[in-house]
């Protein structure tokens with residue numbers, strides 16, 4: 001290497017893709033105090049912290065009700081069950097999502113029907129319109145990457161056909177579309193509180209948010225074995241309860257979500273400027289009327305695998321969400337989708353790369369990531 005090249009190469013840094021321990025460090029005393037309170041109370045199942053968290057969450061999402069659950073996956077399953085989805089029904093979702101957006105229908109005996117996405121990584125409303133049949137029992141738009149799906153046309157199409165919407169908000173709490181928070185558009189909004197999500201429990205967690213009193217009562221019943229009282233089970237169901245200790249810690253974290261979201265958006269804005277104009281790199285942006293929360297910051301890149309390897313060699317961890325679209329999963333074989341069925345999602349799967357965007361990143365780290373990408377393409 002020439003001395004000029006050496007002088008030009010920035011000093012190597014280590015940039016993690018996420019830093020959960022770093023998120024907890026400044027909150028540790030408060031989190032442990034919250035856990036201690038639950039331990040002392042002895043109310044480990046559906047204690048008062050669960051209800052307090054549900055109230056705060058409903059308010060945050062701009063709806064009347066929330067039900068705390070064990071996972072985002074069960075939030076989707078119970079929402080569909082509450083809407084009566086079962087064998088013979090079809091449920092439409094986006095081909096590029098996490099598998100849970102489709103498996104929730106399949107485990108109820110319904111058929112997941114996939115549609116392709118647009119540049120924004122979200123369901124194409126035109127393709128949704130074409131995919132609706134008389135058997136469609138629900139539509140699951142996914143606000144993937146923390147960017148709201150195009151709810152205007154999606155709502156209009158579903159209203160015309162009287163098909164309920166279950167929003168998959170697992171990556172998008174606080175994201176806004178035309179001034180309204182996601183989760184408040186459909187019959188139900190489903191949140192994941194998994195450790196890697198934007199609002200994260202210290203373990204698994206999830207929630208359903210809704211304005212529909214009947215759906216709320218149904219989901220609440222079904223999270224707790226269908227027990228209306230201790231003595232009477234009114235519907236067969238499993239156990240999908242949110243733990244009280246998790247709710248207690250979530251109440252601590254919830255106070256920081258606004259500041260964390262602001263930091264994610266600021267990190268995204270940094271990349272948007274720093275990565276502008278690199279040939280072969282497409283950078284995500286807010287669409288008109290949208291306020292994304294950048295759960296992930298996904299670029300599309302020429303020679304993606306080489307870029308990922310180059311970043312790794314230079315100390316930068318990245319991820320791919322997701323390398324294999326839903327129809328390419330082994331479990332999806334019976335659905336009968338051939339390779340090429342969803343050309344946009346498939347092309348994106350070969351080009352997407354998730355950069356570190358978590359709130360604790362420093363300016364120096366963000367700058368180093370951008371600079372390393374620039375160096376790769378020079």
Ligand SMILES: *Cc1c(COP(=O)(O)O)cnc(C)c1O
Pocket residue numbers: 070071072073074097098100101142144168170171191192193194204205206
């Ligand atoms: C994480 C996620 C889920 C599932 O949530 P869990 O809490 O892990 O069960 C569902 N849909 C999407 C889009 C997700 O990212």
